[in-house]
Amino acid sequence: MNPVFKLLLEGGHLSTAQMAQVVGLSEVEVQQHLEQLKKDKIFLGWRPVLDLSREGAGVAVRAVIEVKVTPERGGGFNRLAERLARFDEVESCYLMSGGYDLLVIVDGSSLQKVAGFVSEKLSTLEGVLSTSTHFMLRSYKEGGFLIEQNESSSTRLTVAP
């Protein structure tokens, strides 16, 4: 397996220089591996993990929306889902098994903005049968990071047998 990919799977946040040291390659080679992963559409890009529910973070609202749609002959769910995913407000969009078809995560600066997006853009798309919007109240874990319950390691011995 691509050694850089293994490192990415660990979920750390190393710079290219640090990755190069860990896997024993040059920075250029690490960059090449990253480019290859991008070409293969496995590695899509970097983004910071932020707790947007914090006061001062600015972004106020995140909603999880269950969407039921009518699949199209020839295109299935894809055309509609791809169209939906292009909206800037949409943070993530997944095709799901179970009681609904698409799971859409939407970020907005206010309740009204998210509500407006759902009522004006999302539910009016051709093929959308119904939506069910859930507003997130509080996050406990974000992108692999625990919030407000960091594990203390300060009491560990610094030298031990």
Next chain:
Amino acid sequence: MSSDSKRWVASHVAALPKSGIRDFFELVAKMKGQDVISLGVGEPDFVTPWHVREAAIYALEKGKTYYTSNLGMIELRRAIAGYVTEHFSVNYRPEDEILVTVGVSEAIDLALRALCNPGDKVMYHQPCYVSYHPSVALVHAEGIAVPTYAKDGFALTAEALRAAWVPGCKILMLNLPCNPTGGTCSLEQLTKIADFCREKDLLVLSDEIYSELTFDGVHTSIASLPGMSERTIFLHGFSKAFAMTGWRIGYACGPAPLIDAMMKVHQYTMLCASIIAQEAALEALLRGWDSVCKMRDQYHRRRDLVVRRFNEIGLTCHSPRGSFYAFPSVSQLGITEKDFAVGLLQQEKVAVVPGNAFGVNGIGHVRACFATSYEQLIIACDRMDRFVQGVKK
């Protein structure tokens, strides 16, 4: 209180040297708050996987706060039997061939107390874990250190064993992979050691606590070699592979009469291992293997990183085949391991453990534990590089 109280301390205890690690710990403790990167630990930097901790919490909620069988919970012993068969190819009966202990350290103490008469000779390879020699001394037995060398990757050889052997040797203690060297033996070497043990009628105490953290080749337990299970006490635990050091939980497997003898000592001194730790250990065995593999893969990459950097810096370092310790040589710098460790700590704020803490054969080396994050390891290596260049000038 007068220092006169010392006269009550038993002479063999008074004669025990304090662990060299303890001295160094005091030195590091004085530098608290100074951005020290410690490569001096002897434990994983990972916290015990959550599902294991959660199982212990659940056990508490269910009111599991009582004693267990002296041997340990039968469910746990069954799980241990299955695990040992699967990973080490040795079969033990859960009913009378497995004893759950308070860490491998207790198991070592139990075995030595159950098996040694005063004056018996116990062989162990050195550099070795700090407790081996004291444990032997505490049972009034005599320790015979067998040297291992960097040129062999600190693997124990049958030749060195034969050279060190004297009449009266009864037990051979093995720790493969080894703390502090990371050395372990190839199947060929292990087979020769097994042949030697049969020839000299030695009982083997095999501490395989780091076996899951074997990076090169496959770990083989000496107990799985022909004719060895009847003369081997297999010792293992959860501290390293499952990141459970503070739970203090380990186990011993061996012939029923030996386990029974160890159990006698255990029942009068410890009674049983903590039930909470046993519940957690059971969960670890049943559902913890994925976490073990993930951690091992990370240790593997960290090992490659530090060994490569150490050698680039000029600290000659064999590649440890297992464990999470690198044991580079500092003798080529013309300073002692103690001066190296103290200088590195004071000038560059990186803690490593001087090799003499692990016996005379560790002289000229330091132990660097790579169970810490990539970022920290990279910074530590940069600082060590600066320190070494300074010494060379």
